[in-house]
Amino acid sequence: MPLSFSTASLIFFHMELALFAIWNHIRISEAAHRLDFDRSLIEKGIGMAEDQELQAMGVVLTALQPLGPDERKRVLTWAAQKLAIDAAVATTTAAKVEQKPVHTAKLDFSTDTIANIIGASSGPDLIIAAAAHLHFALGKATFSRHELASQMRAAPSHFKSTFINNLTSYLGGLTRADRLRLSGNDIYALSNKERQALEARLAAAE
Numbered sequence: 001m002p003l004s005f006s007t008a009s010l011i012f013f014h015m016e017l018a019l020f021a022i023w024n025h026i027r028i029s030e031a032a033h034r035l036d037f038d039r040s041l042i043e044k045g046i047g048m049a050e051d052q053e054l055q056a057m058g059v060v061l062t063a064l065q066p067l068g069p070d071e072r073k074r075v076l077t078w079a080a081q082k083l084a085i086d087a088a089v090a091t092t093t094a095a096k097v098e099q100k101p102v103h104t105a106k107l108d109f110s111t112d113t114i115a116n117i118i119g120a121s122s123g124p125d126l127i128i129a130a131a132a133h134l135h136f137a138l139g140k141a142t143f144s145r146h147e148l149a150s151q152m153r154a155a156p157s158h159f160k161s162t163f164i165n166n167l168t169s170y171l172g173g174l175t176r177a178d179r180l181r182l183s184g185n186d187i188y189a190l191s192n193k194e195r196q197a198l199e200a201r202l203a204a205a206e
Helices: 005-064 069-082 087-096 111-118 123-137 145-153 161-165 167-176 192-205
Strands: 180-184 187-190
Touching: 069 180, 111 123, 111 192, 123 145, 123 161, 123 167, 123 180, 123 187, 123 192, 145 161, 145 167, 145 187, 161 167, 167 180, 187 192
Parallel strands: none
Antiparallel strands: 180 187
16 A cells, blocks of 8 residues: 555654664764763873873982982072072972071181181182181071182182182082082082081181
């Protein structure tokens, strides 16, 4: 029995609805799959970033553990400057480091006296004498190039004007020899081994 026009139209209408439902289901499934895939990539990326941060933290912690508070502060300050990190980070870190006074009365020698004690005979020797006076007598953990030059001039029996002309070269040599540590832009400190050696010699001279 042939179908009427209305019956055929109704059947085609239901077929179209079924096809639309199937097509819509496929689209939703594909979208969900893409969403899961994107979420997986994001989570993987976050995980990788966290792993890299943890690895970097581990390296930094391992490197800083053997150092003293002042050395850690200098390293963190240097890293902040090199990496252009907000200065507030270095300032906050430095503020948390307990500052212990280094002044002791028995080591309160002038630069000229220290130069005599260590037998200073060159520009680098006088720089070390100046650094020792700034560290032990004035209690300064770090000091500037200008402060070193000023203290060198305060030892007239050892000072020569050529020492100032060669100051950059002398400071570079002392830093490479690990007698001084560069802790900032033209900011220096005695290295641990140099500080300990000077402390012993100055204490013995008292």
